[in-house]
Amino acid sequence: MTKLPPLLLVGASGHAHALLAVLQRLAAYRVIGLIDSFLPQGSHCHGYPILGGVDDLSELCERHGVSHVLVAIGDNYQRDVMMAKVSQACPGVDFPVLIDPSAVIAHGVSIGAGSIIMPLAYVGPGSIIGMGCLLNTRSSLDHDGRMGAFASLAPGTTTGGNVSIGARSAIGLGSAIRHRITIGSDTVIGMGSLVISDWPDGVVVYGAPARLIRTRLVDEPYL
Ligand SMILES: CC(C)(COP(=O)(O)OP(=O)(O)OC[C@H]1O[C@@H](n2cnc3c(N)ncnc32)[C@H](O)[C@@H]1OP(=O)(O)O)[C@@H](O)C(=O)NCCC(=O)NCCS
Structure with missing residues (x-):
């Protein structure tokens, strides 16, 4: 064996x-x-x-x-x-990509080292996911999505096609992001948001539609 x-x-x-x-x-x-x-x-x-x-x-x-x-x-x-x-x-160490067997990963997807795809998640064709990302339970990154390193989708979040999410940005529980939206780095989209416009680096936004709440520091807790 x-x-x-x-x-x-x-x-x-x-x-x-x-x-x-x-x-x-x-x-x-x-x-x-x-x-x-x-x-x-x-x-x-x-x-x-x-x-x-x-x-x-x-x-x-x-x-x-x-x-x-x-x-x-x-x-x-x-x-x-x-x-x-x-x-x-540990310089020689490998960070495996972890994909739950129930997740659906379409063709032509690239997933960086140490990224985790949780149960029932979906990744659409042509998507590029950086290293250390987290696509949580039942989240969906639709076709040609982009996630910078260490970005995350909380459980139940949905994006339309061609959405781009910057490094370390977090999309909160159950949020929906319209197609072709771009979100900068180190930004937090609060839970339950409906995102219909682009957002820059380092802000907290939430609501339906999502509104600017404040700026944030890169290491500010959000969970
Ligand atoms: C947005 C977030 C980071 C908090 O931001 P904050 O500005 O620090 O908010 P606070 O907790 O200080 O709350 C401030 C006010 O905003 C409200 N609020 C917080 N998050 C909100 C949201 N997503 N939508 C609407 N209102 C929200 C609070 O109820 C509070 O209202 P009040 O002043 O009337 O009492 C946090 O609520 C959030 O959504 N985190 C992500 C959670 C998540 O997705 N977890 C996933 C686990 S896997």
């Missing part, structure tokens, strides 16, 4: 719990444990051992022969920072 490649998950939050469910369904990796700097080493979370913190990653990867790491952090900015830290600590 072929031995599955060992994988470490960085993070132990509810998002990690959701990713573990996808990993179990995929059965393509052997999750050897979780990395979390805030939980005691040796404790258990979601049925897996906490093997250490981020500072232990390099030693853990070497000890367990790990070449696959997934970063399970829901916040886009924090996920970007953590993937950079992991790359620095």
Whole structure:
């Protein structure tokens, strides 16, 4: 029997719990444990051992022969920072693309390293998804969509065709974005929004139709 490649998950939050469910369904990796700097080493979370913190990653990867790491952090900015830290600590490590078996990915789609496509999501033909993106449960990026690195679609969001979403921008729960809309980087579209115009970098907008609420800093929490 072929031995599955060992994988470490960085993070132990509810998002990690959701990713573990996808990993179990995929059965393509052997999750050897979780990395979390805030939980005691040796404790258990979601049925897996906490093997250490981020500072232990390099030693853990070497000890367990790990070449696959997934970063399970829901916040886009924090996920970007953590993937950079992991790359620095373990230069040879691979960030696999995780696609739930129930997701539908059309032809001609490009998906960057470490991106995650959750159950029942749809990605339309010709779409380009950068590294570290998150397309959450039942989200839909229609044809020729673009997502910059570490951008996210929350559960139940829908875009029309040719929508472009900048790096680290987050589209909130259940929002809808009209076709051919462009959204800048580090912008948050609040949950339940109807987006019918373009938005620049670094703003919070919400409502139906979505209105400018304020500017935001790149590392401001939004979840
Ligand atoms: C937009 C968001 C970032 C909050 O922005 P904020 O300006 O910090 O908002 P606050 O929480 O301080 O609330 C300020 C006011 O805006 C309202 N508000 C917040 N988000 C709203 C939204 N999406 N639509 C309408 N009103 C909203 C609040 O009810 C509050 O109203 P009040 O002043 O009458 O009490 C947040 O509400 C949001 O939508 N985050 C994304 C959540 C999400 O998609 N999660 C996915 C999990 S996978």
